[in-house]
Amino acid sequence: MAAGVEWAGLDRISTAERVAGILRDQIETGKLKPGTKLSEEEITTGLGISRNTLREAFRLLVHERLLEHRFNHGVTVRMVGLDDLRDLYQVRRVIECSAVRGVTELSDTARTRLHEAVLDAQDAAKEGRWADVGTANLRFHQAIVGMIGSPRIDEVMRRVWAELRLVWHVLDDPRTSFERYISVNSELLDLLLIGDFTRAEKVLKTYLTSAEKQFVAAYAEASHR
């Protein structure tokens, strides 16, 4: 390495992780669709890296459940099954409801994060930026989980949402599903602001259960097509 900018030691990143980052991005933005086969040769020559390094990147993403490793069939972008989808919502119910239930007092940071997420979603909806509605909704629920204040739980949920994005990209009907988020989230925010945590938990749980049903139905139909 010549007289480079020299990264300050700490945040140096391995090649494998950089490659994993590139692929992760392509998957999360939907450029690489579930089921797509990733050819070793194509990527190694395309990125100018060795097979060994690529395999390490693959391993990282398989651990994040973004890629699937079928035995001698190579690596493919993960296809989330119906069982997985149900489990993902089960995890959301357990964690998010627990977060709301455990609140004693809404912290300032939580309040602003929730508030901003709701406003952003409304703005985005007005202008028809449905993808932005989705990310704002994500931030809203991340803020809810963040109220627990547990790094480990935050990390688990990041993975859950990464998996759910795979589902959303298969559905590609952002509008109908994302519009519901807005009203539910602002209702939740109101309940949290007035301190009615019990009712907030109920609303959240009901919403998550019905969202699960909706997605399971839509996903089941989309899958066998």
Added chain:
Amino acid sequence: MAAGVEWAGLDRISTAERVAGILRDQIETGKLKPGTKLSEEEITTGLGISRNTLREAFRLLVHERLLEHRFNHGVTVRMVGLDDLRDLYQVRRVIECSAVRGVTELSDTARTRLHEAVLDAQDAAKEGRWADVGTANLRFHQAIVGMIGSPRIDEVMRRVWAELRLVWHVLDDPRTSFERYISVNSELLDLLLIGDFTRAEKVLKTYLTSAEKQFVAAYAEASHR
């Protein structure tokens, strides 16, 4: 492959995972103590494997938070900090309490698993097998978490307990802490059997909070010695 009984095709395991298993065992049984540096050369020659393979095993264990990786410094057995310890108990509170709270009816499998764990712990305690008391206690709480029925949550909790074992090995005072488990667990079992889930949740939460306090205090003292 000829008519081999050997591995039945599907559950073939990679060398990296086998090596990871060996190291995991050494860590979980306390033979490799937190802070120990793992030399690549030593292990590759000791186990007769290549560096690449070992590094893959390292990667797996780093992912499980049993090993720590500092760039250009290699890997060491993870040292759990006080913040981590508190977070681990926070995760237990959220998940385990949610599991108890969410029960509508105790399933047969859950009942037998809980019952057996309590009996095993009592037997082991009578004979002074404190390590076995610990594993029986672990099985009890795994059974509680299992009531949720979520593979992802089960996996998360397996990791949580693996991290907690690192703490317990630093403390090495099994008796005083494990004796409490027995009475609390059998009380919990009774409450679950009579269907008083609300009270069971309270007992569990109280226990976990007090256990956290106890361990944090003991760990803080053990650390700066």
Added chain:
DNA sequence: GCATATTTGTCCGTATGTATA
């Protein structure tokens, strides 16, 4: 502070076995 040895990070080429077209 300096020179040297050791360790780690990265990447490559290859060998063997297996599954698929």
Added chain:
DNA sequence: CTATACATACGGACAAATATG
């Protein structure tokens, strides 16, 4: 059966960072 593509594992090379005398 052959050719192809992939999985796995090994050993080696070389640069960069670190430890050591």
